[in-house]
Amino acid sequence: MTDLPPIRSNTKPAYIYARFSSAEQAKGYSLERQLSTARSYIESKGWQFADQMTDEGRSAFHGSNRDEGAALFEFEAKARAGHFKNGCILVVENIDRLSRQGPKAAAQLIWALNENGVDVATYHDDQLYRADASDMLEIFGLIIKASVAHDESEKKSKRAKASWDKKYEGIAAGSKKAITQNVPAWLVVTPEKDIIEDKRRVAVVREIFNAYVEGIGLHTIMKRLNERGEPAFSGKATSKGWSKSAINHVLSNRSVLGEFATQQGKHIPVVYYPQIITLDLFNQAEAMRATKSKTGGSSKSQGNNLFAGIARCEHCEGPMGFIRDGGVSRYTTASGEKKVYKSKGHSYLICDAARRGFGCDNKAHTPYRVIEAATLQQLLWATVEEQPDTSNPKADAIRSNLDAALHNIDLKHRQIGNIIDSMAEAPSKAMAARVAALETEIETLQAECATLQKELAIESSAPSTFDDLAELRDLTELLESEDEDIRRAARLRTNASLKRVLDHMTVDRTGKFVVMSMDVGVWEFDRTGQRIGGQAL
Incomplete structure (x- = not known):
């Protein structure tokens, strides 16, 4: 190690790297302190400031600040690619900011940076590890410092674990006092450390669950919330509103049931948080999520295709796509007048792979309305006299x-x-x-x-299948409602029910289609919707 002599500003650019790993450090302005001190240090040495990098919430003890996506990872990659072959200086508070994984890992990191033209400067102890150094004392000194840093981190980690274990034991014993300010977004912590509901946000969570169970997709729920200006749960002024992933996070978060999970993801089997969703509603949403994960289908659907995620090609077993012809045509008359013609158009199901020219020759355009009418009519006829079947x-x-x-x-x-x-x-x-x-x-x-x-x-x-069929009967009259919102909601709910009722639906290259439900029956129809085979079960 050597004391840092001033370097002329036109020789090497200086890059600042700052990092913190915990929320407590964030609240203590750790980044601002590191960046400000580093800038002052660079100025005192007469170096040329080039850029600054930060890794927020990344641990050097676990090495996550060197994982893909981290700022230090990107800097290392540039160094290895020869970006700094003419030399530069990486300025950090101390070796701890780069690595706390032990002396070997720290020495390897500094050595790799040096080998690629990067000097490493630590302003805490005013030391410089030069890329062109040949003094082995520098390496030994680095190893000793890294070893001390690793030991200290290990001690802190053990103390922190013991502290958290004690808090978790309190929760398991029945304590409902907040152990941190970090609670689910629909809850708040009082000055007395009680955890209470945020009434407005709780109402939003319940709205999300109820809409989803009714068959409304993530995209539609997202759009509703954003269009009315409902603040997203991020709490940040820069929030870009609700996203599908944010809504999905709410639907899958067992904290709505009052459950608590440790930092390692282990659930403590007690009701710790206020329960805002019933277990039955949560499980209904989980059942709906399981159905969608198996069948796929776009959450942006307008409900036009009741068989989205259900109908498949008989030949390649790929999904059948929904297409519509007609629409708006623009033309110019002989006199030069521009006209617009709007046709009603027709809808079809066609093999998606064949449509894209990807390995299937089933190019049949089977009229969609024929498939919809024949399938719904057959399902309802087959169950008019059916008694409820409670088996599962x-x-x-x-x-x-x-x-x-x-x-x-x-x-x-x-x-x-x-x-x-x-x-x-x-x-x-x-x-x-x-x-x-x-x-x-x-x-x-x-x-x-x-x-x-x-x-x-x-x-x-x-x-149950009986419940779904009963819902299909109730929704039939609403499928063509003139009210667009009612029509769309009814068709989305019908699609959700059909995904549970139907086990199999295929269309072949002649337009013939087969519909099968293990609980109701199997039927075969020709291109016109005429039943040509099958039976009720």
């Missing part, structure tokens, strides 16, 4: 797997009890090892049970 095969299968897992847990507990009884008479290391192995197996089974219980709750909350 999927839920029954999950329940069976859950019962088996619980039975296995009980058996393993009994095995442990028998081994412990035997150990009382003749203890052995083999028996102790077997008990440990059984306990591990029980933990695995308990995790499996937790997953199955969630799946069962979601499946049980999904509407």
Whole structure:
């Protein structure tokens, strides 16, 4: 290491790197302090300031400030690509800001930067690690400093973990006091550390859940909120409004049920936050999300295609696309007058791959209205006299797997009890090892049970086939409503119900289409919508 002599400003540009890893440092203006001090330091040395880089909320102890997307990652990549081959200076507060992963990682980083023309200056101790240095004392000094920084970080990490563990134990014991100001966006923390509802935001969350369960897509919900100027939950003045990902985050956030998750994502099985959504409504939304993830389909849909995410090509098994011809035509008469002609147009289903010329020859344009009318009419006719069927095969299968897992847990507990009884008479290391192995197996089974219980709750909350068919009957008259909002909502809800009722729908190159529901029946229709085969189940 050497003291830093002034360098003429026209020789090497100086880049500032600042980083912090925690919200507490952010509130303490860590970045502003680092950047301001670094600028002053550069001026005192007579160097030429080139640019500054920051990594907010990234840990050097875990190395996330060197992951792809981080500012330091980009700087390293430029250095390795020869961007600084004519030399530059990287100015940081201390080695800790670059790496706390131990002496080896820190030395490798500094060495790699030096090898690519980058001097590293630390203003905290006024040291310079030169790219052209040959003094091994610099490397030894760097290793010692990095080792001390790593040890200190490890101590801090352990102290922080112990502190958080104590807070989590309090929550598990029933405490409902806030342990941090960071709570779900629809809640606020009082000066007394009580967690209470933000009434307006809670109403927005409930609106999102209710709309989604009714079949309204993410895009439409997003558009509604933005059009009426509903503030997004980011709380930032620069917020660009609601996005589909933000709405999806609300729908998947179990905090609405009052559940609390640790920083590592582990759920503590108590109601900690105020519960603002019922478990049944949450599970209905989860069932809807599961349906959409399996079938796909655009959330921007206007509801024109009731079979979006359902109809597939008989030949390539790819999705059938919805197209419409006609529309607006503009032309000029012999006298030079410009005219506009609006035709009603016709809608068709066509294999999307064939339409794009991508490996399928099923170019049949099957009239959409024919498919819609024939399918809905057949579904409703087949169930007019049907009695409610409360069975749920999927839920029954999950329940069976859950019962088996619980039975296995009980058996393993009994095995442990028998081994412990035997150990009382003749203890052995083999028996102790077997008990440990059984306990591990029980933990695995308990995790499996937790997953199955969630799946069962979601499946049980999904509407039955009878419920969906009843909804289809109720919505039929609204599918062609003159009120655009009513029509669109009815068609989106119908699409959501059809995704649950229909298991299979294909269209071949002759325009023939097959519709199958494992709970209702299977039917075959020709291009005109005439039924040519199939039966009710």
